[in-house]
Amino acid sequence: MESGYVTTPFGRRPMSLGMLASQQLAETIEPGMKRSKWKLFRAICEARPALGVTDRALTVLDALLTFYPDDEISEEKGLIVFPSNAQLSLRARGMTPATLRRHLAVLVEAGLILRKDSPNGKRYARRDRAGAIGEAFGFSVAPLLARAVEIESLAAQAVADRELLRVTRERLTVCRRDISKLIAAALEEGVSGNWEGISAMFRALLARFPRVATAEDLAPLLDEMGLLRAEIVNMLERRIKAKKIDANESQIEHHNQNSNPNSLYELEPSFETKQGEKAAADNDPNAGPSDERRLKQQKPSGGMSNRAGGAADPGAGPGLKSFPLGLVLQACPSILDYGPGGSIGNWRDLMSAAVVVRSMLGVSPSAYEEACSGMGPENAATVIACILERGGHINSPGGYLRDLTRRTERGEFAIGPMLMALVRTNGPTARHAS
16 A cells, blocks of 8 residues: 555445554564464464454455455555455355345455445456556555554464363363262262252352353352362261271370470461370370470471462371461451451461451450361461451351361361352452462
C-alpha cells in the first residue's frame, strides 16, 4: 500500500475509525517481512476466539487466500486479491452471495483484511504491456502480514491454554476416582472416621463443577479435591500404622524421653516420643542413659521446620499431617497481623504469631503445650490460627483446643476439613504471605 493512502468503501457502506486504524496498521509492515499464508491461516484458526471471528468467516478467508498466487505473503509479490463473487462463492463451498458479503464484513471488522474498492466497486487489476500488475482493486491481506507476530502469539497462548485445560481435567478425573475408591475402601474395612461428612464434602465439590469450564475455573476445585484426597490417605495411613503397632507391640523396645524442663517449649516445642513409648520407659526400671541415647538416635533432632512445603514431616506430631504454609495463611489471613513486622514468611514466624495469639485468646500455656505434644508444633500453631479466624463462634478457645488435642490423640481429628472450610469462607479476598 502507498504510504499515507486512505481508501473508503464503495457505495452505501460507511467508513469507520476501525477501518482507518486497520489501514494505518497495514502500513507498518517491516521491510522484507514474509509469512507462509497457510501457516498464518492455521494460527488464525487457533486464535479464532481471541480474534473474534466465526468459523464461517474463516471459510471465506481460506477461499480468499487461494487466490493469492504464492505460498508466502510479502509486499514484493503484492497484497491485493481480486476474485469475482462467483469464483469466491465456489471456493467458499458454494456460500450464497448474501452470506458471503456478511462474513467478508466480519473479516474486515476483525482487522484481518482491508477493502480497496475501485471507483465502480468492481474487483480487477490493471496490467502493463509486459503483463505485470500495476494497480489492483479488491481485498488487501496486508493486515495479516502486519499482525503476523500478534496472531502467532495469540495462537501459541490458545494452544497452551488448551493443553493446561486438558491436563487439569485429567488430574481432576484421577483425583475424583481416587477419592471415591478410597472412601469405599475405608467403609469396607471399617476404618473409624467421619466418612459420612467426608462423602458429603466430596459430593459438594462435585456439584460445583461448571458445565463449561476454563483451567482457571477448575484450578481451585483441583486444589480442594487434592487436599481432601490427602486427608483421606492420611486417615488410612494412620489405620495401617496402628495395625502394625498392634501386631508388633510385644517386640517394640520402650525408651524414656530425655526432656529439658528449662527449654522454651511454648515457642519451639520439642518432639514427643511415639504413643506408648514414654509411659513404658517411665515404668521400666532398667531404662537408663543408654536408652535415652538410642531414643535420640531414633527421633529427629530439630524442633520445627522452616519449610513452607505441605508434605508430612517430623514436626507434624504423631499421625497428624501438616499442610502447606501458603494454604494455612490463605485459610487464616487474620494471623498475618500478629507475625513479626505484620507478615509471616515461614513456619517460625507462624509459631511466634501463635504464641501472641494464644495469650490474647486466653489459652493457657499448659493447653498450648499439650497441643504441641499431641499435634506437633506446626499443627498446633495452625489450629491457633484457625481458632483466631473463627473467634466469634468459639466461646472457650482454651477448652476447644484441649478437646481437639484429646481427639487428635484418639485419631478422631483432622485439620484438613477445617482448613478447607475456612478457604471457602475467605475466598479470593484472603491475604497471602509477604
